[in-house]
Amino acid sequence: MEDLPVLEIRDLTISRNRRVLVANAALEVARGRTHVLVGPNGSGKSTLLSAVLGLAEFTGSIRFHWRGNGRIGYVPQFFGVDRTLPLTVAEFLALTRQRRPVCFGLGRGQRAALEALLARVGMEGFLHRPLGALSGGELQRVLLANAIDPVPELLLLDEPASGLDESATRRFEELLVEVRQSCGAAVLMVSHDLAQVRRLADEVTLIDRGVRATGSPTQVLGADLAASLALGASYAAS
Amino acid sequence: MTDLYTWLAAAAERGTLPDAFRYAFFVRGLAAVLLIAPLLGGMSHLVVARRMSFFSAALGHAALTGLTIGLLLGEPLNGAYGGIFGFCSLAALAMVYIKRHSALPSDTLIGVFLSVTLGLGICLLVAVTKRFNIHQVEAVMFGSLLTVTDTDLLLLLGLGLVIAALLARIYNALLLDSLDSATSRVAGVRSGFVDYLFVMLLTAAIIVSIKIIGALLIEAMVVVPAAAARNLARTTRSYLALSVMAALAAGIGGLFLSTRFLVPTGGAVVLVLSSLFFVTLAAGWIRNRIVG
Numbered sequence: 287m288e289d290l291p292v293l294e295i296r297d298l299t300i301s302r303n304r305r306v307l308v309a310n311a312a313l314e315v316a317r318g319r320t321h322v323l324v325g326p327n328g329s330g331k332s333t334l335l336s337a338v339l340g341l342a343e344f345t346g347s348i349r350f351h352w353r354g355n356g357r358i359g360y361v362p363q364f365f366g367v368d369r370t371l372p373l374t375v376a377e378f379l380a381l382t383r384q385r386r387p388v389c390f391g392l393g394r395g396q397r398a399a400l401e402a403l404l405a406r407v408g409m410e411g412f413l414h415r416p417l418g419a420l421s422g423g424e425l426q427r428v429l430l431a432n433a434i435d436p437v438p439e440l441l442l443l444d445e446p447a448s449g450l451d452e453s454a455t456r457r458f459e460e461l462l463v464e465v466r467q468s469c470g471a472a473v474l475m476v477s478h479d480l481a482q483v484r485r486l487a488d489e490v491t492l493i494d495r496g497v498r499a500t501g502s503p504t505q506v507l508g509a510d511l512a513a514s515l516a517l518g519a520s521y522a523a524s
Numbered sequence: 525m526t527d528l529y530t531w532l533a534a535a536a537e538r539g540t541l542p543d544a545f546r547y548a549f550f551v552r553g554l555a556a557v558l559l560i561a562p563l564l565g566g567m568s569h570l571v572v573a574r575r576m577s578f579f580s581a582a583l584g585h586a587a588l589t590g591l592t593i594g595l596l597l598g599e600p601l602n603g604a605y606g607g608i609f610g611f612c613s614l615a616a617l618a619m620v621y622i623k624r625h626s627a628l629p630s631d632t633l634i635g636v637f638l639s640v641t642l643g644l645g646i647c648l649l650v651a652v653t654k655r656f657n658i659h660q661v662e663a664v665m666f667g668s669l670l671t672v673t674d675t676d677l678l679l680l681l682g683l684g685l686v687i688a689a690l691l692a693r694i695y696n697a698l699l700l701d702s703l704d705s706a707t708s709r710v711a712g713v714r715s716g717f718v719d720y721l722f723v724m725l726l727t728a729a730i731i732v733s734i735k736i737i738g739a740l741l742i743e744a745m746v747v748v749p750a751a752a753a754r755n756l757a758r759t760t761r762s763y764l765a766l767s768v769m770a771a772l773a774a775g776i777g778g779l780f781l782s783t784r785f786l787v788p789t790g791g792a793v794v795l796v797l798s799s800l801f802f803v804t805l806a807a808g809w810i811r812n813r814i815v816g
Binding site: 302304336339340341360364365366367368370371372373374377378380381382383385387388389390391414416429432442 | 569573605666692695696699700703704706707709710711753754757758759760761763764803
């Protein structure tokens with residue numbers, strides 16, 4: 287049987303207020319591979335991800351070839367949690383894992399399951415911490431825990447390391463590799479950090495209002511034109 | 525119900541209960557408060573989490589306009605539910621629809637609706653006062669114990685149970701949608717459905733509570749309990765419990781103040797509630813200084 291990609295995008299065009307944000311994009315995300323979208327600010331990377339999530343209107347086709355539960359895990363770029371909201375990590379994770387309203391407490395057996403889930407992302411002991419009191423890196427790990435359970439077939443990450451310091455970024459990357467290896471999900475990730483892309487990506491697609499190049503990290507990031515587009519002025523300076 | 529009122533009045537005569545229990549209107553008012561407080565107090569933490577405080581103010585003002593429309597259409601002053609429910613529902617649905625389909629900041633949009641409904645309400649109020657005594661209308665604006673009937677209590681109980689049951693079903697989805705709409709959509713939450721359902725439940729809860737709290741003060745009852753609870757709560761569970769406790773304490777305290785000093789019930793309830801907010805604010809500061 288032909289090994290179809292988990293995600294297949296064809297001729298995708300996304301417009302907003304008569305302005306074309308992404309034109310005629312095509313890409314495939316293969317099973318068990320990490321595919322990274324790179325490009326300058328405003329190039330349409332996150333918009334493309336929004337379309338995959340069903341949050342943006344588009345023309346063209348986005349097809350999923352599921353073999354299992356057809357679940358998408360998602361880690362957003364910004365999770366604007368109100369710092370003063372009295373919501374613990376356990377309650378946040380329980381929101382999608384129990385029918386019983388979380389304001390009435392955790393369901394039977396839920397506590398142990400959530401402890402085990404947090405342990406997978408190195409967050410043991412954080413179950414009863416307020417979500418708003420977590421650091422950026424801790425919050426990202428909780429969001430990753432939320433995304434990987436139940437095991438997704440496709441994991442979407444929108445600049446998951448933005449705002450993290452270098453050590454937190456590396457810790458997050460190690461975790462991502464561990465998680466991908468353990469659950470075998472395909473990963474589609476947006477990233478600005480080209481060093482990170484080289485470390486993580488199997489495939490890279492350069493986006494700039496459409497697909498400019500696609501291939502291995504060496505192929506895409508090696509080309510001068512592609513690199514300058516992906517880096518943008520601010521990155522070139524650094 | 526008459527037997528209950530007689531029994532309570534006899535207990536008050538004997539000195540077993542406070543003197544106020546001699547009056548059936550007070551007992552009805554107390555029953556209304558005991559039903560309204562958990563309902564609005566419980567909903568208040570979701571209102572605040574969904575950043576809908578200003579929306580509740582707009583609904584209160586829309587209720588005033590709905591009342592005048594109902595009265596002009598021939599509804600009785602003591603039961604203009606058709607006008608209030610019709611107009612408030614229309615305003616609430618329109619606000620949510622435009623909020624979801626426009627790029628306008630929601631506070632700007634709600635400000636526009638608030639102005640329109642209040643402007644319309646004031647204009648219609650002039651026509652209403654030609655047929656009704658302005659003091660009768662004031663009772664609805666500021667809340668009054670005297671206007672609560674047994675039918676109102678049954679309506680409050682029935683609707684309260686339905687609202688609580690529906691909220692329990694969508695609670696987790698509502699809270700997740702309040703945190704991050706993209707994450708909730710990926711989790712399978714139908715954002716539009718929970719958004720519209722919640723505003724309709726909130727509208728219904730506000731309408732059945734208006735008689736005792738008053739159209740102009742109802743916003744306080746759906747915002748301040750959560751604000752007071754937030755000063756102390758650490759978990760969603762304690763947030764809900766403290767919100768309900770604050771609303772109950774304010775409701776009962778306000779009722780006694782209202783009968784003792786002959787001031788509008790709504791105003792008295794809101795004053796007690798506001799006091800609780802400042803007390804919990806201070807308690808929260810002190811706790812944070814001690815705990816760090």
